[in-house]
Amino acid sequence: QVQLVESGGGLVQPGGSLRLSCAASGSIFGFYVMDWYRQAPGEQRELVATISSSGSTNYADYVKGRFTISRDTAKNTVALQMNSLKPEDTAVYYCRLTQRSRAYWGQGTQVTVSS
Numbered sequence: 001q002v003q004l005v006e007s008g009g010g011l012v013q014p015g016g017s018l019r020l021s022c023a024a025s026g027s028i029f030g031f032y033v034m035d036w037y038r039q040a041p042g043e044q045r046e047l048v049a050t051i052s053s054s055g056s057t058n059y060a061d062y063v064k065g066r067f068t069i070s071r072d073t074a075k076n077t078v079a080l081q082m083n084s085l086k087p088e089d090t091a092v093y094y095c096r097l098t099q100r101s102r103a104y105w106g107q108g109t110q111v112t113v114s115s
Helices: none
Strands: 002-007 010-012 018-026 033-039 046-051 057-059 067-072 077-082 091-099 102-105 109-113
Touching (some): 002 091, 018 033, 018 091, 018 109, 033 067, 033 077, 046 067, 046 077
Parallel strands (some): 010 109
Antiparallel strands (some): 002 018, 033 046, 033 091, 046 057, 091 102, 091 109
């Protein structure tokens, strides 16, 4: 089993920044992919950013240039630096780890962008 715990959410004004973190523990093997998803009220969960075990990254178009995903493989953590936040970024953000074709989710952390 794998456990994921997110932290770092909160309330921020438009244009501000937040840094989310996700710590993974449990039966973690060498090669895995970590992602950040988000889900706004009444909306489907959507992919925000992905980072592979080799460090390659991919971003949704709506966050490119504003968000940065990074990972510390030794510590099994992944972070999402979010800059220039907009009200439409308001959502619950979830961390996901995929290994051996199995996906594990965290409990989510709320991000609210509002003045």
